[in-house]
Amino acid sequence: DQQVKQNSPSLSVQEGRISILNCDYTNSMFDYFLWYKKYPAEGPTFLISISSIKDKNEDGRFTVFLNKSAKHLSLHIVPSQPGDSAVYFCAASRRTSGSRLTFGEGTQLTVNP
Amino acid sequence: SAVISQKPSRDICQRGTSLTIQCQVDSQVTMMFWYRQQPGQSLTLIATANQGSEATYESGFVIDKFPISRPNLTFSTLTVSNMSPEDSSIYLCSAAGGRGTDTQYFGPGTRLTVL
Numbered sequence: 001d002q003q004v005k006q007n008s009p010s011l012s013v014q015e016g017r018i019s020i021l022n023c024d025y026t027n028s029m030f031d032y033f034l035w036y037k038k039y040p041a042e043g044p045t046f047l048i049s050i051s052s053i054k055d056k057n058e059d060g061r062f063t064v065f066l067n068k069s070a071k072h073l074s075l076h077i078v079p080s081q082p083g084d085s086a087v088y089f090c091a092a093s094r095r096t097s098g099s100r101l102t103f104g105e106g107t108q109l110t111v112n113p
Numbered sequence: 114s115a116v117i118s119q120k121p122s123r124d125i126c127q128r129g130t131s132l133t134i135q136c137q138v139d140s141q142v143t144m145m146f147w148y149r150q151q152p153g154q155s156l157t158l159i160a161t162a163n164q165g166s167e168a169t170y171e172s173g174f175v176i177d178k179f180p181i182s183r184p185n186l187t188f189s190t191l192t193v194s195n196m197s198p199e200d201s202s203i204y205l206c207s208a209a210g211g212r213g214t215d216t217q218y219f220g221p222g223t224r225l226t227v228l
Contacts, residue, residue, distance in 0.1 A: 034217070043220050044219045046218060046219075099144050099146075101156075104155060
């Protein structure tokens with residue numbers, strides 16, 4: 001049972017444009033959501049998170065939107081840069097379960113110069 | 114954020130042997146975790162490393178195969194026992210609850226190949 005899903009295995013955008021990465025979840029008990037970026041041969045790097053009491057969180061070029069009724073979140077990167085090319089993972093947790101994370105399958109983002 | 118190191122960064126092992134992976138955090142943390150990323154797949158939680166007590170394993174993972182130690186608030190080890198080629202994966206350590214945040218930070222991973 002895949003509780004966190006990223007349905008797009010890859011996304012390609014032009015430099016300067018917006019990148020939108022999507023994530024869906026099925027477990028309504030999740031109350032904390034995170035996005036990680038992963039380069040080859042490195043561990044995941046934390047990007048941004050959002051609590052279920054919010055519907056938007058912004059940090060520089062990165063904005064995460066949460067739609068609880070649809071059990072959907074998205075990561076917007078504006079403007080996209082070639083250095084953003086990486087695999088992006090969505091993750092979810094229940095804070096009462098001790099921060100254990102459930103990850104999506106990842107989306108490979110390629111930003112073309 | 115916490116700085117996490119892992120040793121070794123990679124290894125090639127023979128079937129039937131065991132490998133112990135070390136994880137060191139630069140500050141005291143509440144929670145430490147071990148994940149596995151099999152080729153072409155996402156990250157899967159193996160277990161939560163509990164300081165001073167037995168680890169808490171996720172469904173499908175058992176202590177005999179993946180013994181874990183956590184002797185203090187900054188260090189943990191994961192052993193992959195009696196390895197088979199199916200154990201070839203990236204093994205990642207993570208930590209949370211340090212410096213007033215519960216965001217989980219990851220080490221660089223250990224790439225294991227079993228022949």
